[in-house]
Each structure stands twice: as structure tokens, then as C-alpha cells.
Amino acid sequence: xxxxxxxxxxxxxxxxxxxxxxxxxxxxxxxxxxxxxxxxxxxxxxxxxxxxxxxxxxxxxxxxxxxxxxxxxxxxxxxxxxxxxxxxxxxxxxxxxxxxxxxxxxxxxxxxxxxxxxxxxxxxxxxxxxxxxxxxxxxxxxxxxxxxxxxxxxxxxxxxxxxxxxxxxxxxxxxxxxxxxxxxxxxxxxxxxxxxxxxxxxxxxxxxxxxxxxxxxxxxxxxxxxxxxxxxxxxxxxxxxxxxxxxxxxxxxxxxxxxxxxxxxxxxxxxxxxxxxxxxxxxxxxxxxxxxxxxxxxxxxxxxxxxxxxxxxxxxxxxxxxxxxxxxxxxxxxxxxxxxxxxxxxxxxx
Amino acid sequence: xxxxxxxxxxxxxxxxxxxxxxxxxxxxxxxxxxxxxxxxxxxxxxxxxxxxxxxxxxxxxxxxxxxxxxxxxxxxxxxxxxxxxxxxxxxxxxxxxxxxxxxxxxxxxxxxxxxxxxxxxxxxxxxxxxxxxxxxxxxxxxxxxxxxxxxxxxxxxxxxxxxxxxxxxxxxxxxxxxxxxxxxxxxxxxxxxxxxxxxxxxxxxxxxxxxxxxxxxxxxxxxxxxxxxxxxxxxxxxxxxxxxxxxxxxxxxxxxxxxxxxxxxxxxxxxxxxxxxxxxxxxxxxxxxxxxxxxxxxxxxxxxxxx
Amino acid sequence: xxxxxxxxxxxxxxxxxxxxxxxxxxxxxxxxxxxxxxxxxxxxxxxxxxxxxxxxxxxxxxxxxxxxxxxxxxxxxxxxxxxxxxxxxxxxxxxxxxxxxxxxxxxxxxxxxxxxxxxxxxxxxxxxxxxxxxxxxxxxxxxxxxxxxxxxxxxxxxxxxxxxxxxxxxxxxxxxxxxxxxxxxxxxxxxxxxxxxxxxxxxxxxxxxxxxxxxxxxxxxxxxxxxxxxxxxxxxxxxxxxxxxxxxxxxxxxxxxxxxxxxxxxxxxxxxxxxxxxxxxxxxxxxxxxxxxxxxxxxxxxxxxxxxxxxxxxxxxxxxxxxxxxxxxx
Numbered sequence: 001x002x003x004x005x006x007x008x009x010x011x012x013x014x015x016x017x018x019x020x021x022x023x024x025x026x027x028x029x030x031x032x033x034x035x036x037x038x039x040x041x042x043x044x045x046x047x048x049x050x051x052x053x054x055x056x057x058x059x060x061x062x063x064x065x066x067x068x069x070x071x072x073x074x075x076x077x078x079x080x081x082x083x084x085x086x087x088x089x090x091x092x093x094x095x096x097x098x099x100x101x102x103x104x105x106x107x108x109x110x111x112x113x114x115x116x117x118x119x120x121x122x123x124x125x126x127x128x129x130x131x132x133x134x135x136x137x138x139x140x141x142x143x144x145x146x147x148x149x150x151x152x153x154x155x156x157x158x159x160x161x162x163x164x165x166x167x168x169x170x171x172x173x174x175x176x177x178x179x180x181x182x183x184x185x186x187x188x189x190x191x192x193x194x195x196x197x198x199x200x201x202x203x204x205x206x207x208x209x210x211x212x213x214x215x216x217x218x219x220x221x222x223x224x225x226x227x228x229x230x231x232x233x234x235x236x237x238x239x240x241x242x243x244x245x246x247x248x249x250x251x252x253x254x255x256x257x258x259x260x261x262x263x264x265x266x267x268x269x270x271x272x273x274x275x276x277x278x279x280x281x282x283x284x285x286x287x288x289x290x291x292x293x294x295x296x297x298x299x300x301x302x303x304x305x306x307x308x309x310x311x312x313x314x315x316x317x318x319x320x321x322x323x324x325x326x327x328x329x330x331x332x333x334x335x336x337x338x339x340x341x342x343x344x345x346x347x348x349x350x
Numbered sequence: 351x352x353x354x355x356x357x358x359x360x361x362x363x364x365x366x367x368x369x370x371x372x373x374x375x376x377x378x379x380x381x382x383x384x385x386x387x388x389x390x391x392x393x394x395x396x397x398x399x400x401x402x403x404x405x406x407x408x409x410x411x412x413x414x415x416x417x418x419x420x421x422x423x424x425x426x427x428x429x430x431x432x433x434x435x436x437x438x439x440x441x442x443x444x445x446x447x448x449x450x451x452x453x454x455x456x457x458x459x460x461x462x463x464x465x466x467x468x469x470x471x472x473x474x475x476x477x478x479x480x481x482x483x484x485x486x487x488x489x490x491x492x493x494x495x496x497x498x499x500x501x502x503x504x505x506x507x508x509x510x511x512x513x514x515x516x517x518x519x520x521x522x523x524x525x526x527x528x529x530x531x532x533x534x535x536x537x538x539x540x541x542x543x544x545x546x547x548x549x550x551x552x553x554x555x556x557x558x559x560x561x562x563x564x565x566x567x568x569x570x571x572x573x574x575x576x577x578x579x580x581x582x583x584x585x586x587x588x589x590x591x592x593x594x595x596x597x598x599x600x601x602x603x604x605x606x607x608x609x610x611x612x613x614x615x616x617x618x619x620x621x622x623x624x625x626x627x628x629x630x631x632x633x634x635x636x637x638x639x640x641x642x643x644x645x646x647x648x649x650x651x652x653x654x655x656x657x
Numbered sequence: 658x659x660x661x662x663x664x665x666x667x668x669x670x671x672x673x674x675x676x677x678x679x680x681x682x683x684x685x686x687x688x689x690x691x692x693x694x695x696x697x698x699x700x701x702x703x704x705x706x707x708x709x710x711x712x713x714x715x716x717x718x719x720x721x722x723x724x725x726x727x728x729x730x731x732x733x734x735x736x737x738x739x740x741x742x743x744x745x746x747x748x749x750x751x752x753x754x755x756x757x758x759x760x761x762x763x764x765x766x767x768x769x770x771x772x773x774x775x776x777x778x779x780x781x782x783x784x785x786x787x788x789x790x791x792x793x794x795x796x797x798x799x800x801x802x803x804x805x806x807x808x809x810x811x812x813x814x815x816x817x818x819x820x821x822x823x824x825x826x827x828x829x830x831x832x833x834x835x836x837x838x839x840x841x842x843x844x845x846x847x848x849x850x851x852x853x854x855x856x857x858x859x860x861x862x863x864x865x866x867x868x869x870x871x872x873x874x875x876x877x878x879x880x881x882x883x884x885x886x887x888x889x890x891x892x893x894x895x896x897x898x899x900x901x902x903x904x905x906x907x908x909x910x911x912x913x914x915x916x917x918x919x920x921x922x923x924x925x926x927x928x929x930x931x932x933x934x935x936x937x938x939x940x941x942x943x944x945x946x947x948x949x950x951x952x953x954x955x956x957x958x959x960x961x962x963x964x965x966x967x968x969x970x971x972x973x974x975x976x977x978x979x980x981x982x983x984x985x986x987x
Contacts, residue, residue, distance in 0.1 A: 060950060061485030061581065089480060089950050092902045094893055098705045102944040105698045106690065119806035120893040123817065184633050184801025185899035213632050219487075219579035220571065224390050228623040231383035232375065245579055248487075252575045256386055256501055273487050276576060462965045463919045469910060470958040477954030592785055601779040633801045637793025643786035647778050
């Protein structure tokens with residue numbers, strides 16, 4: 001910034017301008033808040049109040065959670081509850097806690113959280129439970145004592161094993177592979193990586209994990225990382241991408257390097273972002289669950305919990321829409337992850 | 351002794367890094383991956399040129415990453431709507447220029463400090479884009495990638511365009527009146543004004559040009575892949591500013607060369623891939639990058655100290 | 658023409674305008690969110706703004722000298738990790754670990770100070786380097802993955818409980834705020850900082866020990882960042898290498914919103930506190946008004962520009978008028 005030329009101070013100030021501008025400023029703040037005023041008023045109304053479910057994604061602006069939200073909104077409409085969807089716009093781990101604490105004060109009825117960091121968020125979720133707010137988790141669990149149920153789309157173990165087994169299948173269980181993840185500090189990434197490494201050590205002695213690189217959740221950076229990985233490790237057989245923007249990024253890098261088929265690409269991602277590469281045969285398989293169903297099931301479970309229809313000890317959970325899900329202990333199981341490949345990817349649009 | 355001081359230390363650091371790579375990881379110099387990497391850094395070079403102009407003018411622009419994302423997404427959406435590439439490019443450049451001009455107007459016209467203005471526009475564009483698009487990728491039509499040139503030719507074209515622009519800008523900075531005005535205003539706005547230069551107009555011009563360069567960079571990035579990620583460009587402003595200041599452009603304005611910026615960017619862009627090639631684990635990367643920035647600038651500071 | 662700072666009438670001070678903004682924000686959100694005005698929410702506000710508030714307090718003297726410290730967010734992350742390491746792996750009890758962390762934070766600030774005051778390097782570049790270096794060290798120490806948790810409840814008291822009716826960290830925050838206010842507004846040190854920011858050459862000719870002052874400001878910033886790291890760890894009950902990501906920009910936003918000139922020389926600690934309050938209320942209130950978080954970002958940008966325009970616009974206008982009418986004397 002340096003010390004740029006400072007505008008010289010005039011000897012006097014016109015008196016009226018500052019207050020006028022500050023009024024304008026306040027007006028703006030006021031207007032921004034006014035958009036949804038009727039809802040807030042209704043909330044204050046008390047009697048006959050609609051149930052409010054607050055759905056917390058790990059971060060905003062992420063295609064995965066947009067898809068979850070779409071399912072959640074459908075379910076909320078069908079059940080006649082109000083859905084709040086909000087989450088952090090940056091990666092600082094404290095932000096999720098702040099939103100939850102705000103929701104506690106706001107007095108929502110159920111909080112459904114996808115936890116960015118297990119221990120940290122549990123502090124806030126326990127506080128919510130202590131105030132009588134029902135808490136469930138989805139996508140990534142908190143500590144078990146901080147929530148009633150976890151809507152489990154796939155355990156970290158399941159994801160890690162599925163990815164590693166798929167990698168082994170594609171490379172005949174031998175050779176070098178590398179992992180691209182979102183950031184080194186994201187706890188779900190580390191959790192999955194731990195299970196990938198465990199499975200590798202246990203079952204595939206001829207395979208070798210040569211590098212783990214972060215892509216900051218950006219497709220462009222993933223592409224650059226994949227390009228470098230392929231030139232640094234000429235014997236690389238497979239790129240495993242465990243965050244969704246990395247899958248198309250790595251696929252584009254492999255395509256540009258002319259190594260389609262020679263370096264396999266797999267990962268966790270959404271069908272729409274990868275369709276082109278799966279069809280071209282660059283990306284071999286993309287693993288994911290039905291995200292809309294996850295969002296819908298989460299809202300269904302949240303509402304059932306709040307209305308007392310879902311009690312601890314249940315073994316099945318029947319949704320208002322009629323679907324039935326298995327409950328194992330305190331986990332509601334969405335079902336097995338899907339493996340999207342060239343044969344079936346056209347059946348899915350999300 | 352004073353000739354090219356920072357460029358020299360940055361050049362030496364780069365040479366040392368390349369020597370280490372040549373000794374321990376010659377695979378780094380394989381032509382095809384290197385070309386791909388270079389083509390990926392070409393847009394960053396343009397953003398860094400824009401940042402350099404703004405910094406020479408004694409201002410700063412931290413909104414370029416957000417501008418980059420907005421222009422990328424808008425260009426992508428227009429292309430997906432079926433606009434011909436030339437029209438997309440024109441619209442994108444116009445948008446980038448307008449975003450830059452807005453910064454320029456707020457800084458030069460209203461006299462607001464540039465770091466605050468661009469902090470505000472950075473947050474506004476980034477959050478606005480997130481609100482509008484919710485993070486969804488934009489799928490581009492098939493013919494757009496490499497503008498139909500094919501990959502290798504496309505990559506060379508991008509690289510050549512970026513380097514040609516850099517050369518033109520460097521020549522303009524030395525020999526054109528507008529270029530000299532930039533340095534004059536950055537050195538001493540009041541003296542420049544007394545010399546008949548309009549500092550406001552020059553500052554406005556620097557921001558506008560930076561906006562246009564950012565838009566061009568965004569276009570050059572968009573045509574390298576068939577999808578646009580709305581998060582693209584996150585942190586780009588810091589990368590560009592780091593390249594500029596490591597390359598010897600004085601943050602207090604009025605001094606610096608684009609050749610230094612090129613060296614600075616080459617150094618910073620080489621560190622990441624070099625660490626992968628040297629088999630250093632990723633969690634060391636940021637620390638090493640920070641240490642290199644500090645060493646590059648501290649070397650100069652230590653030498654400048656009176657004996 | 659001497660750049661003598663004009664002293665506007667009290668009613669027109671930037672701080673007064675900002676106070677009005679804060680009050681109006683409060684009233685607006687009070688009308689919109691039925692639970693916004695509750696005591697509990699006020700405590701949330703205090704808890705959520707303590708760390709950023711501390712960093713903004715630390716940033717104020719830095720910016721007053723005409724410098725900037727981009728490394729505070731990264732240093733918060735590094736100190737959180739070091740604190741966890743000292744407690745869990747070195748076996749120190751939390752109080753001792755916190756003490757050591759403060760010392761380490763001061764040392765990290767000392768690195769900035771050495772490069773900026775000792776080698777006379779521009780603060781922006783130096784702290785851009787340490788921004789990367791400190792975060793990188795935090796990642797290297799934990800290999801990215803290690804998370805420190807299960808802190809004893811006596812330590813968590815600092816971040817999650819109340820003491821004498823207020824959230825515990827609010828007391829610490831208040832103490833630091835008062836100390837920094839006194840330092841900036843009531844000591845020769847503070848006056849020297851402003852002098853330094855206003856006219857570094859002039860300050861030097863006036864015989865002020867510019868180097869030592871500058872160094873002290875960055876060491877202070879490092880120490881306060883370490884304190885923020887301890888509070889942050891206590892509030893979340895966990896320490897990880899990504900703690901405090903992006904906090905430097907939030908702190909700078911609060912400081913410049915508070916009316917401190919980014920070129921140094923002008924500004925106040927109470928302005929910074931109001932800036933912190935304005936941003937915290939905006940972020941919190943929009944949740945109560947049921948608006949998505951992006952809106953908070955958008956409004957922060959608008960608030961910054963308007964608050965600055967409110968300060969500069971009239972001057973510009975006056976300058977124009979002054980230029981139109983010839984000055985009374987050369």
C-alpha cells in the first residue's frame with residue numbers, strides 16, 4: 001500500500017453530508033434485512049408455529065450440497081416444515097460453530113449438520129441439545145454424544161474401502177497411484193485417507209501411494225497438480241480424487257497429457273460434472289451416493305425426530321414419502337454408495 | 351551494483367531451484383508437461399502484469415481474483431448460450447474493463463484508499479457470484495476449447511500471447527508517455543500533477559487496464575478446459591501480488607520492471623511443481639513458499655543496509 | 658501547506674457516524690429477529706467476535722504506523738497448533754502452555770519486526786511471506802492431519818463459560834482493548850506511532866526511535882494473535898492447522914471500517930471496536946433476519962465503501978469548492 005499521496009485536508013467540512021450518507025447506509029442495512037420480515041414475524045407469533053429445520057452444509061457454493069439442498073427442500077415442502085439452509089462461505093473451522101450458536105438463539109427446532117470438524121462442532125451441538133433442540137448429523141458425523149442420529153450415506157471406512165478396491169480393480173492391484181484431496185486440514189479428507197491407507201496396507205501390497213496433493217477445492221488447481229504428478233511419477237497408474245472438483249480437473253489433465261487409459265481416474269464426484277470424461281473413457285468410475293436422497297432423508301429424519309416418530313432403538317425408519325431405511329444403532333443408513341461408470345451414468349442427472 | 355538488484359536475487363533463486371531439479375528430478379524438464387504447466391500460468395502472468403501496473407502507480411488491487419471468477423463464469427454462460435467466441439470475448443473484455451473502471455473510479459474519482467475499495471469489491475463480487483451461481487460448474491460447448499486450434503497449438507498460442515503482451519507492456523512502460531506517467535504518478539503524485547500529468551486519470555487508467563488484463567486472463571483460462579469452476583481465481587490476487595513484489599516492483603510505487611515480474615512469477619510457479627518432483631510432502635509447501643519469498647526480499651534488504 | 662489534521666465537530670466524527678450505524682443495525686435486527694436482542698444473543702456476539710476483535714486491536718497500531726500485518730490469521734493457526742503441541746505432547750498444563758504460546762507468538766511477531774524494522778523491508782511483502790510461512794509451519798507440524806482436542810474443562814471455561822456474568826473471554830478482550838486504547842491514545846508511544854505513520858521522515862528527524870517503535874508494534878501484534886489463538890482453541894475445544902483462515906482480512910476490514918487510515922497516522926482504537934461491532938452485528942443479525950451468509954459478505958463490501966465515502970466525500974466536495982474559489986492567501 002505504501003504511503004500514497006494523502007488528500008490534503010480541507011479546513012472545513014460541509015456539515016450535512018456525513019449524516020446524510022450514514023442515513024443512506026443504515027437504510028441499506030435496513031432494506032437488506034426487510035426482505036423476509038413477514039417470516040420472522042410469524043416465528044414470533046408462537047401458537048401454531050411451523051417446525052423449523054436448520055440444515056448446515058460443510059460449506060456453501062459447493063455442488064454437492066446444492067444437490068443435497070434440492071432434495072431437502074422437496075422433503076420440507078412435502079412435510080410442511082420450514083427449512084433454513086446456511087453454511088460457512090470460507091474454510092475457517094469456527095464458522096460452523098457460530099452459525100449453530102446463532103440458530104440456538106434463533107430457536108430452531110431441529111439442527112441437521114454436516115460436520116467439517118468433528119470435535120470442534122460437537123461443542124456447539126451439545127449446547128444445542130442442552131437447550132432442547134434436536135440434533136442429527138448427515139454426510140459427516142460429529143461425536144456420538146453430540147447428536148441423536150447420524151444419517152449415514154456411507155461410513156468413512158466404506159468410502160475408503162470402496163475407493164481403494166475400485167483402484168485395485170482398475171490397476172490389477174499393482175503399481176503407483178496418487179491422491180488429490182481438497183485441503184490437507186479437512187478432517188473428512190484425512191479420515192478417508194486413513195482408511196484408504198489402511199486398506200492399502202492390508203490388501204494390496206503391490207500398490208504404492210506415491211503422493212498426496214491438495215487442490216484447495218479448485219478444479220484448475222487440481223488440473224495443475226495432476227499434470228505435475230504425472231510428469232513427476234512417470235509410472236503413475238491411477239489418480240484417486242477424493243474431493244469433487246478434483247475429478248474433472250484430474251481427468252482434463254490426463255486427457256491433455258494424452259494418457260487416457262494409461263493413467264486411470266477415479267474419485268468422489270457428481271455425475272454431471274464428470275459425464276463428459278466418463279463417456280470419453282478418461283474417467284473410469286465416479287463414486288457417490290444419491291445426494292438428493294441424502295438431503296431428503298435428512299429432513300425426513302429431522303422432522304420425525306422432532307415429532308417423536310423416530311425414537312432411539314428403532315430398527316427401521318419409514319419416511320412420509322413411503323420409503324423405508326434401515327437403522328443400525330444410532331445411524332440411519334442411506335444405502336450403498338453408487339459407482340457411476342460409462343454404462344450407467346446417463347441414468348443420473350445431478 | 352544497483353543494476354537489477356531484486357531481479358538478480360530472484361534469478362539466482364530460480365537458477366538454484368532449476369539446478370536442483372536438473373540434478374535430482376530431470377523429469378521436470380520433459381517438454382509436454384512443462385508446456386502444459388506454462389500454459390496454465392500464462393493467465394496468471396497477465397493478472398500479475400495488471401497488478402504490477404497498479405502497484406507501480408502506488409495503489410493495490412486485491413479484487414483481481416474475484417474479477418477473474420466473475421468474468422470466467424459470465425463468459426462461460428454466454429458461450430453456453432451459443433454466443434460465437436468473438437462475441438463472448440468482446441463481452442468478457444468489456445465486463446472486465448468495466449469492473450476495473452469501477453475500482454478506478456472509486457479510487458481516483460472519489461479518492462478512497464485502493465486497498466479498501468478493492469477489499470470491498472473483492473468480497474462483493476465473490477459473495478455475489480456465490481449467491482447467484484451457488485457454486486455450480488458451467489459446461490462449455492464443445493468447439494470452444496483451444497478455440498479449435500488443437501491442444502499443442504493452443505497452448506503455444508496462449509503462451510505466445512501472454513509473452514507478447516508482457517513485452518508490449520514492458521516497452522510501453524519504458525517508451526510511451528502513458529508508461530512514464532504511471533511511474534511519475536507512483537513516485538510522487540503531487541510532483542506529477544505539477545508537471546502537467548493528471549494523477550487521477552493515470553490511476554483510473556491503471557485500474558481499468560488491470561481489469562481488462564484480468565478479463566483476458568480469465569478468457570485464456572476458460573478456453574483451457576471444457577468447464578468453468580466458479581471458484582477459479584480464488585487466491586489469484588495474492589499469487590499475482592506476490593509475483594510482482596518478489597519480482598522487485600516497489601510496493602511504495604514508482605519503481606519496478608515487468609521483466610522482474612516475469613522472473614518472480616517463474617520462481618513462485620516453479621516452487622509447487624518442483625516440490626512434487628523432489629518428492630517433498632505437500633504439508634511443507636506453504637512454509638517453503640513463504641521462506642522463499644522472505645529470503646528473496648531479505649537478501650536485498652540485507653545488502654541495502656549501510657555497512 | 659501543513660497537513661494539520663482537522664478536528665471536525667464531535668457530531669461529525671467518523672466514530673460517531675459509525676456508532677449511529679451500529680445502533681441502527683441493532684434496532685433493525687431487533688425489529689426483524691425476535692430473539693436478536695436477547696442477552697443470550699449478546700453473549701454469542703461477544704464470543705464470536707473476541708478473536709477477530711483481538712486481531713483488529715493488534716492491527717490498529719500496526720496500521721497507524723503506516724504498516725500492515727497480513728500474517729495474523731496464519732499466526733493464530735500456528736499458535737493454536739503450538740499450544741496444542743505444548744499441552745498434549747510436552748505435557749504442560751494449559752496455563753503454562755498458554756504462557757509459552759504467548760512467548761512464541763511474540764517471537765513470531767519478532768520475525769516480522771526484524772525484517773520490517775531491522776532490514777527496512779516493506780511490511781506488505783514481509784507479512785505476505787510470513788502469512789504463507791506461519792500457516793505452512795502449522796501444517797508441517799501437524800502434517801495437516803493432527804487435531805488437538807479433549808482439553809480439560811478448566812481450560813474450556815475460558816472459551817465457553819461465563820465468569821461474573823459475562824463470557825470469560827469478554828473480560829480478556831476488554832482488558833486488552835483498554836490496554837491498547839491507553840497505549841495508543843495516552844502514551845508517547847502511541848503518539849510516536851501516529852507520527853511515524855503520518856510522516857516517517859519527520860518522525861525520524863524529530864528524534865523518535867522509529868525502528869524500536871515499529872518493532873514493538875509487530876511484536877505486540879504477534880503476542881495478541883497468540884492470545885487470540887488460545888481463546889479460539891478454548892471456544893472450539895479443538896486446535897488444528899486451519900484455525901483462523903482468512904481472519905487477517907476480517908481484522909483489516911474492521912480496522913479500516915473503524916476509520917483508521919490505511920496510510921497510517923490517523924485512526925482510533927474505539928473506532929476499531931465500533932468497526933468490529935458493526936461487522937459482528939451484521940453477521941449475526943442477518944442469521945436472525947434469515948438471510949443467507951453471502952448477503953453478509955455483500956453488505957460488508959457496501960458498508961466499507963459507504964463508510965469510507967462518508968468520510969472522504971465531504972472532503973472531496975470541500976476541496977472542489979475550495980479550488981473553485983481562490984484561496985485567501987498563498
